[in-house]
Amino acid sequence: MTRLLGKGEYLQIYILTLLRLIVTLCIMDKKEAISILKNLSAGITSLLLILFPLLFLTNASDVFTFPKEILVLIFTIALLIILCLKMVFESKITIRSNPFNLPLVFFGVVVLGSSLVSRGFYDSIIQALPLISLLFLYFVVVNSIDNASSFNLLSYSLILGSVLSALVTLLYFAKIYIFPFPETHSRYFNTFGSTVQQAIYILPILLISLFFLANLIKNKVANYELAIFSLSSLFTVLSFAVLIYEILVQKVVTLPFMHGLQIAFASISQDAQRPLLSLILGSGYGTFVTDFTRFRLPSFNLERDIWNLTFFNSSTFFFELIATTGILGIVSYFYLIQKVLKTRLKTINILHLSIIVLLIASFLLPFSFTSLFMLFMLMALYVSYLYLHKSNNVYNVTITLVALKQGLINVVEAASGHRREKESKVLPLLVFVVVIFVGGFVGYYTMRFLISDLAFKQSLAYVSSNNGQKAYDLQRQAIDDYPYRSDYYRVFSQLNFALANSLAASIAQKDSPADAQQTVVALLQQSINSARQAVVISPLLAANWQNLSQIYRNLINVGQNADQFAVATLTQAISLDSSNPQLYVELGGIYYQFKQYDNAQNQFQIATNLKRDYSNAYYNLGHTLEAKGDFSNALAAYQIVRNLSKNDENNLKKINEEINALTPKIQGQGETAEQNLQEEQANNPVTEQQPLQLSSPSANTLPTGPSPMKISPPPSASEAAR
Structure with a gap:
């Protein structure tokens, strides 16, 4: 992908557009402007509300949510600038006071604070900024609607x-593919990327449409509104029914409720490194994935179909708030709920x-960004409805900079009477300048x-087509444009190693x-450095x-101390995901590679204890026992593998061959093996298994040389903490 604009050109366009708008308005009459x-x-705002549920980008790493977040960020910046510019022309700052302002500000401050103190700051702030932009969008919408026509438009x-x-969902369910992108040609495609999230988004619109349709029919009103709400009711009801059907048929995977509850409270109570911060502000908004790996219990491995999955969202939005924003996040959320319940009308x-x-x-x-968008927009429209219907809970507050005996800042209700003081544009101008600079800064890094995301996604296509040079250039560009995503560095480290391995294979060692x-x-050095940076x-x-451990492991006999670094980094990974049996199998594989069979056996046994039906752990354990000469227990492990692999033809064929090869070596050791086998068969039902394989480094053709090359060690604890 070629760069369309240079880094500085985005700011130039931003500044020139602002200047043209300001100059154009300045030559107009004040009221007209x-x-x-x-x-x-x-x-x-109207365009945003229409585009938001429809937008997706097939050339983005996150096809559905990420483009919507970018859309809201850009539009919110534009709307804030317009609102502040209007205040400059009015020579005053008018803010619409309403019951939701304080709870939302409190909630936003907590979310931002949890991100700023999070140990996963960069991951958290990427998730927090779109939510903060939603709060500003709410503020803009509330302060922009001042008549019935604008309320109806939005x-x-x-x-x-x-x-x-909803119509897109219905068309695709009927196998009418209206988008030209091949990756969208599926009966279950929708513009949210999730049937659950689209169902949440459509549900309130379904209720609103049916409510107004019922009122129109009851009052025998026949006009364009009847047609609008009839069609919207029809499409939303049908699409909601289709979505429920798809949820049931596809068996949508979410984190089980009890695991979500356990992880939520463990996250704020069991973080030994920062107990007080975790209790008050959680792990950082948007970082549930680290809470999941750190605090899930070994019992999660009993979930047969999802034990090897990583969840980025909790079972519910409430549980996720507990884990990521702590006590203050929950207090602010309940404060908002209390205000919502308190503002109900008599009818x-x-x-x-x-x-x-x-x-x-x-x-x-679980809630995604789209669900929160709908929630905040409904709240903004409800506050606007209260304002238009003269509710005492919603009123304008005007802030001006005037020469008063009481001071420079004057705050009054807009309806409290006329002020004779001459209003000043200084305060609105100050706010306008701040918004321009902050908006420009955020917009620049957003672009x-x-x-960077588009370049990175395109690089993956080149990786698939074996165009290593193009993939390398695009990933390098992505990192240069936005050097704060660990995903970029992790994948870039793997690409660098693959390119080094490929280049080494193409060169004859002797010449x-x-x-x-x-x-x-x-x-190779760049591969290590990128993995370290991740x-x-x-x-x-x-x-x-x-990933860093795998890079080091692949460099054993090539890099100095690579074996020690591989063990140290994988041990750190295990400390962050201690209930994952796959990591213990990987660590056992490193010890097996070193012929440290006792250490290897210990790791494989931990893996089998964590997941009693994990055939690959027993397979590696069997090979370790066989290497130690303990043939009877090795056979017992292999027989457990065979029992677990009855439904997998390839695994069954492979393990039968190994059992047949091992059986002649056994003399008089079968009684213990048979007892072990009977015990394990009683505990382990036949389940779907992964392919059997020994844990080993990736095949490589790297030159060993007369002496290992010097490589960078893993980051120290203090370096990683920074």
Whole structure:
């Protein structure tokens, strides 16, 4: 992928667009300029509400959620600038006071605070900023709607976007593929990437549509609104039914409720390294994946179909808030709920009811960014409804900078009477300048993040097509554009090692050109450095330490102390994912490679204890026992593997061959083996198993040389903590 714009050009476009807008408005009449800004804000918000549920990018690493987050960030910055510019022309700052302002500010401060003190800061802040942008979007919408026409425009836009996404779901379910992208040609495709999340998003729109349709029919009103709500009701009801059907048929995988509950409270009570911070602010918003690996119990391995999966979301949004934002996060969330319940009207209001339905859903289901978007937009529309209906709970507060005896800042209710003081544009200008700089900063890094993500995703396509050079260039570009994602470094380290291995294989050892040898060494060093950087950026992610260990393991006999580094880094990975039997098998494989059979046996036995039906652990244990000469127990382990592999033809054939080869070696050792086998068969039912294989390093053709090359050690504890 070629770079469309240079890094500085984004800022140039941003500044020039602002200047043109300001100059254009300055030559207009004041009232006309304010009117244009109001209409522009309403139009942009309307476009956002329509596009949001429909947007996806097949060339992004996260096809569905990530583009929506970028869309909200960019549109929110634009809307904030327009709102502040309108305040400059009005020479005052008008803020709409409402019951939700303080709870949402409290919630946003807690989310941001949890990210700032998180040990996974970079991972957390990437997730927190889109949520913070939703809070600002709520603020903009609430302070922009001042008449019925703008309220209706945004309400219909929210409904239209949802209905269009529902229509896409129905068309694809009928195998009518309207998008030209081959990867979308599936009957179960939707623009959310998740049937559960689309069902959550559509549910309040379904309730709103049915409510207004029933009222129109009851009052015998026949106009365009009847047609609108009839169609929206039809499409949302049908799509919701289809989504429920798909959820049941596909058996959508979510973290079991009890495991989500256990991890939530373990996260805030069992973090020995920072007990107080974890209790108060959790692990950091958006970092549930590290909570899952660190605090899940060994009993999770009893879940046959999902034991080897990694969950990035908890069972429910509420449990995820407990784990990632701690006590303060839960207090702020309950504070918001209390305010929502307190603002109910005497008559049923469908917006209020829809908000309550989503809040209830947050205690039962996992929420993604799309669900939170719907929740905050419904809250913004409900507050606007209260304002338009003259509720005492919602009113304008004007802040001006005037020369008063009481001071420079004057705060009054807009309806409290006329002020004779001359208003000043200084305070609105100050706020406008701050928003421009902060918006420019956030927008700049957002665009860099977007471009880097697109480049990284394209590099993976080149990896699949074996175009290593192009993949290398694109991944290097992605890291240069946004050097704060551990995923980039982890994959880049693997690519560098693969390229070094491939280059070494293409060079004859006896006549290797010096420059080619230097290139191999440089690629290996870069592979290690990239894997180390992934660990530094996300020190609590077990996958990063596991990847670094694999790089070191592949360099045993090539790099100095690679064996020690491999053990040390994998031990650290195990400390962050102690209930994962696969890591113990991998560590046992390293010891097996060193012929340290007692250590290897110990690791494989831990793996079998963690998961009693894990055939690959027994397979590796059997080979270790066979290498030690303990043939009877080796046979017992192999027979357990055979019992677990009855439904896997390839595994069964492989283990039968090994049993047949081992049986002649056994003389008089079978009684103990038979007893062990009977005990294990009683405890281990036949389950679906992974392919049998010995834990071993990747095949490589790296030159060993007369002496191992010097390689960088793993990051120290203090370096990883930074």
